[in-house]
Amino acid sequence: MVLSLSYRRPQYVRRETLERRNSDVSGSDKEGASLKSGRSTASAGIPDALTFDKIINGGTCPPCTVRDFMNYLVYIEHAAENLQFFLWHRDYTQRFQEASTSDTSLAPEWTQEMEDESAAKLQKDAVEKLKREPEAAQIFKGTDFEKGAETAIESKDPFSTPPSTPGDGDDASTVYSGSQAATTYRSQNAFVAAGVKQPFTIQPFREEINRVIATYIADDAPRQLNLSAREQKATMHALAYTTHPSAFRQIARAIENSLRRQAHPNFIRWSICNGNPARVFFARGLGVGVILLATVAALLLTLSRAGRGWRALAAIGWVIGIATLIAAYKGMCVVLHGMHHRHVRPWELFIEGDDADDEEASLKKGSFESFGSSNSYEDEPWIVKYEKRNVVRKVFDREVWIQEPVLRQIQDTIFIQSMICALFGAGVLSAIFVAVPAGGFLLNVGCWEN
Incomplete structure (x- = not known):
């Protein structure tokens, strides 16, 4: 289906x-x-x-x-x-x-009216700030320092610059994730930068909210979300008021x-792509090669004294080549699709034997933990191993069965579309070559006897 x-x-x-x-x-x-x-x-x-x-x-x-x-x-x-x-x-x-x-009553809901009122206040403060500091705003306008300049101007806090702490030379994300004091300081500094007072610590889930701020919202957080300055400040204003979701x-x-x-x-x-980049590139090259070979065969048959019907044999190569090329353009290898297989991803490729369960648990734990270090993976061992892998081995990497039935249906549909386009293209090319008169330039063996 x-x-x-x-x-x-x-x-x-x-x-x-x-x-x-x-x-x-x-x-x-x-x-x-x-x-x-x-x-x-x-x-x-x-x-x-x-x-x-x-x-x-x-x-x-x-x-x-x-x-x-x-x-x-x-x-x-x-x-x-x-x-x-x-x-x-x-x-x-x-x-x-x-x-x-x-104690959940101590964390009231942050209503839409409160959000609109806070947004209007932030807009008004921004306008007044530009009026107070026109020269500084003009200097930093359009630069990467614009957000930092606005924060420093607005907060007017001489302690906004983080003090030096032991271990500054270490990885910042590691120091942050392993120290509760660093988490508290980062969240408090985020409130100061947003220009709001420190929230009530007796509200429920306040410690968890501080960890969220230090992980996702604060500047230079290990998993900092891609937020605008206005969204960041508006959220900090809301979190200073309540811990309600x-x-x-x-x-x-x-x-x-x-x-x-x-x-x-x-x-x-x-x-939808069932092959790695090396396999897809190989499939594209194979498709182009088969099309060229079929075209050369059609040209030779046209230039010879062979009957017109023989030229239609090139359609077989055109169908195979065009279908392979179209499928590869969409990231699919027709050979892998014939078995409903896909290549194993590079980060899963080197999981073998008894280490499979531990590695799988490690991957899941690292990415699905709500709090932790950054999502950097440059130090993972599979990167070096995969880079050292030669191209031939990448083309014929390990394969696994595609379990999702709907994904197999999508790939079947793309394959049928490729075949229909290939049949149409091969039919047009065959009609052109069959209609061309024979060249008679290439003599057969019997001509040399006369």
Whole structure:
């Protein structure tokens, strides 16, 4: 069973494209409905069985599980912090709502009216700040120091510069993740930079919120989210007031929008590819080579005294070559597709024997932990091993069965589309060569006897 022959795989969505689409969306209701349904214009080409909610809720099979999604964000998209924060916020919302302790009343909801009022106040403060410091604002305008200059001007805090601490020469993320004092200091400094007072420490989950601030929101955080200065300050104002999950409403909406409308379509598009880059490049070269060989054979038959029907034999090579080339253009190898196999990902390739369970647990633990160091993977041992691997071994890397049935349907559909295009192209070329009169330049063996 295949999908519609008019199927098109999801288009690759760039961050700039997503931002432009967001600016074109008018009204929060339209955006909220899109996020609630899990569908959007960017999700065209994604079947219902592979929607964002299906993947997050564990309703899919490899290679389209939430773990595969996380690995894609870590190693390919380099934006795993979005999914890590999304999963934490969903879990935190559930735990906060299920908490039966009486101290939850100390953390009231951050309403939409409060958010709008805070945004208006931030806008007013920004205008007044530019009036007070016009020269400084003009100097730093349009530079990387603009955000830092605004923060320093607004806070007017002589202690805004972090003091030197033991271990500054070590990895900052390691020092931060292993020290509760560093976490507290980073969160407190974030409140000072946002120009708000320190929050009440007796509110529920305040310690966890401080860890979230130090991990995802504060400047130079190990998993810092891609937030604007206004979003960062607005969130800090909300967190200074309450630890209610609604305090994250603004950035949670932006993160979920990015996951649904950019990361998810890109992940499905990437998952459709069943071969690594070396195998896909080899398939493209093979397709071009077969097409050229078939064309040369057709030319030789046309220039000879052979009958016109013999020229149609070149159509076999054209069908194979064109189908292989089109499938490779979409990241698929027809040989792997024939067995419904895919290449093992480089970060999974060197997991063997008894180390498989430990390595798998290590990968899952490192990326699915809500708090920890940055998502850098440059020091992982598989990188050096894979770089030393020769091209031939990469082309014929280890293969595994594709378990997700809908993904196999997508690949079947793309293969059939490639075959239809190949048959049409081969038919046109065959008609052209058959219609051309024989050249008679290449003599057969019998001509030399006369």
